[in-house]
Amino acid sequence: MVASHTIVNEQLETVTSTYAQALNAALSQEMRRDARVTLIGEDIGIGGVYTVTQGLHDEFGEHRVIDTPISEAGFVGIAAGAAVAGLRPVVELMFADFALVAADQLLNQIPKLQLLSAGRYDLPITIRTQQGISGGGGPQHSQSLESLFAHVPGFAVALPYSAADAKGLLTSAIRMNEPTIVIEHKALYFRRGEVPVGDYAVPFGQAAVLRHGTDVTLVAYSQAVGWCLQAAEFLAERYGISAEVIDLRTIVPLDIESVVTSVRSTNAVVVVQEAGGMASIASEIIAQLHEKCWSDLLTPARRVCGLDIPVPYSRPLERYWLPSVQDVVDAAREAVESK
Amino acid sequence: MVASHTIVNEQLETVTSTYAQALNAALSQEMRRDARVTLIGEDIGIGGVYTVTQGLHDEFGEHRVIDTPISEAGFVGIAAGAAVAGLRPVVELMFADFALVAADQLLNQIPKLQLLSAGRYDLPITIRTQQGISGGGGPQHSQSLESLFAHVPGFAVALPYSAADAKGLLTSAIRMNEPTIVIEHKALYFRRGEVPVGDYAVPFGQAAVLRHGTDVTLVAYSQAVGWCLQAAEFLAERYGISAEVIDLRTIVPLDIESVVTSVRSTNAVVVVQEAGGMASIASEIIAQLHEKCWSDLLTPARRVCGLDIPVPYSRPLERYWLPSVQDVVDAAREAVESK
Amino acid sequence: MMHRIRSFESHCERLFRDAKIDGAMHLCAGQEAVAVGVCSVMTDADALSFTYRSHGWALARGISPVSLFAECMGRRSGVSKGRGGSKHIGDWSRRILPSNAIVAAGVPLAAGVALATKSLGEPGISVVAFGDGAVNQGVLHETMTMAALWQLPVLFVCENNQYAELTPTMVMQPVARIADRAAASGIPAVRCDGMDVEAVRSAAREACARIRADGGPVFLEAETYRYSGHMTGDPQKYRTTEEVDRWRTRDAIARLEDRLVEAGVPHGALSEVRESETTAVEAAAIQAALEETPEPAEIWESAPSWSRATR
Amino acid sequence: MMHRIRSFESHCERLFRDAKIDGAMHLCAGQEAVAVGVCSVMTDADALSFTYRSHGWALARGISPVSLFAECMGRRSGVSKGRGGSKHIGDWSRRILPSNAIVAAGVPLAAGVALATKSLGEPGISVVAFGDGAVNQGVLHETMTMAALWQLPVLFVCENNQYAELTPTMVMQPVARIADRAAASGIPAVRCDGMDVEAVRSAAREACARIRADGGPVFLEAETYRYSGHMTGDPQKYRTTEEVDRWRTRDAIARLEDRLVEAGVPHGALSEVRESETTAVEAAAIQAALEETPEPAEIWESAPSWSRATR
Ligand SMILES: Cc1ncc(C[n+]2csc(CCOP(=O)(O)OP(=O)(O)O)c2C)c(N)n1
Ligand SMILES: Cc1ncc(C[n+]2csc(CCOP(=O)(O)OP(=O)(O)O)c2C)c(N)n1
Ligand SMILES: [Mg+2]
Numbered sequence A, B: 001m002v003a004s005h006t007i008v009n010e011q012l013e014t015v016t017s018t019y020a021q022a023l024n025a026a027l028s029q030e031m032r033r034d035a036r037v038t039l040i041g042e043d044i045g046i047g048g049v050y051t052v053t054q055g056l057h058d059e060f061g062e063h064r065v066i067d068t069p070i071s072e073a074g075f076v077g078i079a080a081g082a083a084v085a086g087l088r089p090v091v092e093l094m095f096a097d098f099a100l101v102a103a104d105q106l107l108n109q110i111p112k113l114q115l116l117s118a119g120r121y122d123l124p125i126t127i128r129t130q131q132g133i134s135g136g137g138g139p140q141h142s143q144s145l146e147s148l149f150a151h152v153p154g155f156a157v158a159l160p161y162s163a164a165d166a167k168g169l170l171t172s173a174i175r176m177n178e179p180t181i182v183i184e185h186k187a188l189y190f191r192r193g194e195v196p197v198g199d200y201a202v203p204f205g206q207a208a209v210l211r212h213g214t215d216v217t218l219v220a221y222s223q224a225v226g227w228c229l230q231a232a233e234f235l236a237e238r239y240g241i242s243a244e245v246i247d248l249r250t251i252v253p254l255d256i257e258s259v260v261t262s263v264r265s266t267n268a269v270v271v272v273q274e275a276g277g278m279a280s281i282a283s284e285i286i287a288q289l290h291e292k293c294w295s296d297l298l299t300p301a302r303r304v305c306g307l308d309i310p311v312p313y314s315r316p317l318e319r320y321w322l323p324s325v326q327d328v329v330d331a332a333r334e335a336v337e338s339k
Numbered sequence C, D: 001m002m003h004r005i006r007s008f009e010s011h012c013e014r015l016f017r018d019a020k021i022d023g024a025m026h027l028c029a030g031q032e033a034v035a036v037g038v039c040s041v042m043t044d045a046d047a048l049s050f051t052y053r054s055h056g057w058a059l060a061r062g063i064s065p066v067s068l069f070a071e072c073m074g075r076r077s078g079v080s081k082g083r084g085g086s087k088h089i090g091d092w093s094r095r096i097l098p099s100n101a102i103v104a105a106g107v108p109l110a111a112g113v114a115l116a117t118k119s120l121g122e123p124g125i126s127v128v129a130f131g132d133g134a135v136n137q138g139v140l141h142e143t144m145t146m147a148a149l150w151q152l153p154v155l156f157v158c159e160n161n162q163y164a165e166l167t168p169t170m171v172m173q174p175v176a177r178i179a180d181r182a183a184a185s186g187i188p189a190v191r192c193d194g195m196d197v198e199a200v201r202s203a204a205r206e207a208c209a210r211i212r213a214d215g216g217p218v219f220l221e222a223e224t225y226r227y228s229g230h231m232t233g234d235p236q237k238y239r240t241t242e243e244v245d246r247w248r249t250r251d252a253i254a255r256l257e258d259r260l261v262e263a264g265v266p267h268g269a270l271s272e273v274r275e276s277e278t279t280a281v282e283a284a285a286i287q288a289a290l291e292e293t294p295e296p297a298e299i300w301e302s303a304p305s306w307s308r309a310t311r
């Protein structure tokens, strides 16, 4: 894994920590800052399966860190009701796959509750979950489902790649007065990066240019950003191709302007995502660039995505299912060469 | 509403019937043909809220037309298990919105069950549901959710527009050995059309050209096809613009080739869908055309979609939320004029 | 109040027929005693959630007929600014959650309000009404479990009106009495005659007192009946008019009036109430019809700030 | 058979440590008696569904150790051709549904098999195993309701192993006994000692006989214990080793052996069984490790015909 290129304000004091620790810091800071911030989820009292909530039960007690039965639909709904009535719940869905068990609350209820309030209440609920492949999860523990939350309107959706963004985006999410979902990646939890200490909020809707380049733009979010950074390194060293890497950080709102700006100068783009391509964020980005960069693109936008079939368990199959750094490199070369 | 232009084989004997009657005919014929075809759903014994299952309980009895409690997750799962074990269940989800209550079974279970079978069983389950706006349904009874079923791989997805296709696609769906979903439109149930009598199956994955044209291609499915036909009529009469209208009929598989063929000759395209545009089938179609029609498109593909916010109740707001025939006309003119 | 509801519902039927009201409307005539009885023991601190069969609860909890009519007609002055319509009535200034059109989905939302109330040390309980059909929805079971585990102040009110849409309730219940199912979550349950406002009131009073004292939830089943179809336009093929008439002999309004007369209230006073409610509802319907509908651009008002304002 | 499972599980731990097995693995050592006892009364016509904690049930139902190991190692010869791994073990040629990694989601699937069986007039019942944690999932409640309403031949087996992941079972149960919750669906329930294979066997025998005779469902709760962590890598901070040791004194294998010895079976015969199972499992692990993994292109084999073979 290449080093994190996240551009953190130089002035901020930072500490090296894992993505999981960065999330933990965001939670504990926000819980100290606002007594209404309340965690709800399965096995979070003991620290959570990925250690993100470690220590919080000890510090804040069982009324702020609420362990639930295995009843996702029920506790997501309870959290939403609590958000109407003055709490600021942060719900952990252990795997994004389990969001489907609570899909009615997540997609029929929460996104509609403010429309129906006639402006009489805020809805400061944050869903935290994690997704993606990290090896052998099988078809029900490996999915990337962000496109569902983007398609059905109602949530602001963040997918942090760097540890710093994990902290900063989760902090913003908790402070927002509308429903937010922070989709973490299970393969990133124990990756380290420089994370600002203290108060640190990264606004939703602002992509980050992690590497400047002139020949082709690589656009991604979440773990796919890592592939792009590796690909960019490789493209530069091996082929002398200069790739710009953009981490979208949030897909709702989608900072298409930053991508457009980049494509205006590179004239070529590859969109990379772990999820299958069909009717996805990658499709959306390309559809928007098709219009907004009509005369800037000198070659069609490419996409590098997961396959549009369920994720199999066996390693060689899983590896084939996943987009690879090589796929990104190939797509970028093709794009550059056909300009 | 313009007359149905569905091109039905001239040789077939047809009868004028509503979309609902056409669906009913498909169900009763398939139930007669194969004793394993079994209907499962809420209030279907008495005929269903939209009369699609009328008369079937009387003819086939309570073991073939099974009324369920209000337990969508449970009965979708039961139907899937029954499909493994030799039935051919056709499940009615009264509103597509309710699919979200059963999303775990629909998206985590059914699409993965064949992967996990190592080829040892077929999975002939058909989900029938209806969606969209027909006036005053509000945010929880008006959604168009086909993109979710397209994004998460596993279902073949049909959205018939004409009464004939309603019959033909449902018939095919019931005969297929993989999971299928037929998404009907509530505004179409009582629309009439010519429907072939007797055995009539329309294969999945074959778009229909409903109107030939030379200046611009209008692509749609489900109720949006009606808007395109109206727009084409209007474009011809008022502006002398010749629009080709393509009804995709199924979105999985997606017959992009038919669209490409058309765009190769018209050099301009408008994609129309009732659902919000974000990360949707419309995005996907444009992303694919961007690549496949790179040099054929003389102007960017346009899309005309619903808004990316929940559907409000009040008529003027609902009307504004919906794409209109005028929106299609405007987009087509813009496309043609900027070629 | 029961008059107000009854008269509101009959007006609604008329307005729907005249196409002044859109979508599907679910009327509650016959069930008035449940909403009125329960609401009569609620305090201002209490929260309420109900279903698409909303009018009775909304009126009983103090939403004015005119803002309710206006909502049903999609007017800007509607209680939810026309965003929700008849199925989605709420008013958080009265701690009423938007009513829900997904069967049972409002139940966890209401329990969540109770969780917040308890967490924040505020007074008040949550009352959530749902139908007999909702009892088969898993999320109700999940919520009851958590309400019991966490001892949330929730009154679960099951309005057993004998039908879930077009299906007789008991065809879909595996046990003889719905209230008995609450035992699976260790929640105390009571039943009452939902066609008798005083019976509902006293059962609800006792239940609420228990919740306020112990903190934990109580389940209340009220046996009642809807006189109208499931929704406007329902041909009601699943029942006979004789059955409806039989239930009408237990009519809550008539029974209350009989009792009041027995207790010495003059007939005249009763008909005065009835007439004044009818007149007021009529006036409200007329006024609501005069209100403005929202302008298309107002659609963005209730949307999150980041929503893109393009197709 | 219990030996086979125990020995399989300890092998798995080793293989996982050696990174021969991917993902998370959920071992069932301690719980063997439940799977073995229940499967011992099943006929070939019966269907079975269980969870990610799959190995015990799979072996007890006749899947061979080598094809199970091969599956866990992602080999082409695995029982699901390497597609599912340890969490997703199924073999429809034995009427075993793929085991489920979504808590409680396999329950309606199993009930669906029972519906088909009944509809098609075939013999056989459906047995579905799930954990104590699954009891709080709404879909279980929904399925039990339908199984009762439709009198489906389903044996619901709740393996109460005292923990749901990292949480003690009873912390999340609103009633003292899980089996009591079945009454809400009108399903007869029994409990048995899940650390005693004969107790499980006789309870299951009786339950199955009842299902076969009456057609309707029965709920069986087996009290048991898992000796390993929830999954490989679990540091088990939520319990003490003393607790584990206390349960080990009730070990099902030891108790059965004691009883057999008392009944006159020579010690030698028992250790022979034990050794032959251990050797066979060892051999199976070695053989499985030699099997081939699938080629990438084989990924399309299990996909629907219309799947697009592009990114
Ligand atoms: C999840 C879901 N499934 C189905 C429906 C359709 N539906 C609307 S009302 C209703 C019947 C509900 O019956 P009950 O709970 O008894 O309430 P009632 O209408 O009698 O007040 C049904 C099935 C729905 N709105 N939501
Ligand atoms: C819907 C869902 N929620 C959460 C999980 C994560 N999870 C996996 S196993 C488990 C505990 C299940 O406990 P129990 O039902 O008692 O079964 P056991 O593991 O003890 O056999 C949890 C919470 C899941 N797999 N699915
Ligand atoms: Mg009812």
Ligand SMILES: [Mg+2]
Binding pocket: D131, D132, D133, D159, D160, D161, D162, D163, D164, D165
């Ligand atoms: Mg357990």
